[in-house]
Amino acid sequence: MSLFKRAGKLVTGGGADVAKLEARIAELEAECRQSDAAIQRIEKVCLAAAAGDLEARLIDIPEDGPGAQSMHALNHLLDMTDASCVKPAAR
């Protein structure tokens, strides 16, 4: 199946369902935007932590969205780093 984009519309050479393809593309584009947003949030927290702000965390993680597991993993990394930095003072 050949697939071209002409004047913003999909044209297929093999009789594919253009409407379905367009819907699928829109879906993938939305997912990409969510992924981009997730990556930006992760980057922001990484930069804050790198600058010494170990308080930085991600809250309100969209659980079924792309990047949710990565965001939890980043929180966990920071929690564990924090836990090992905050050593009990000698008494």
Next chain:
Amino acid sequence: MAVGAERVLAQGDIIVSKTDTKGRIHYANRTFLSIADYEERDVLEKPHNIIRHPDMPRTIFKVLWDRIRSGNELFTYIKNGTKNGDYYWVLAHVTPTFDSNGQIIGYHSNRRAPNRPVIAEMEQLYREISNQESSQGDRKAGLIAGEALLNEKLAAAGQTIDQFVFSFASIEKAAA
């Protein structure tokens, strides 16, 4: 009276929360939410005592707050309650968080699982302190009496509260 079931924090798991200076939660990790049966939106901006269990003597939280408000840390055993009335025991390490000027901007708590023999000891101690608190005419007098009893017990053992809590470290190690 209905008694909740015990939940056990897995060895190696860590419950983390962060609060502002008033004790309102602004971060709770996934382990916190899953053991206590809360969604993040249920706990954000809520006072940390949302997970307080009625068996806990108020005295312990007074000691905790006195300690962290003055810029110090505290290790203490705590029985926490879940949303549906179950409970779980933790060894909590609570620390103030400072800004670059040395001002307290919030508090941080890491909680790990204590071992079983420690829990039995704490149940006993906390029951005694709670009874002492409730034997008084009002809440304020109860808190004074509770703290007096705790101090009496520590003095009898010749220990600070830190030494007392760390004295259980040997049990922790032996059981590990």
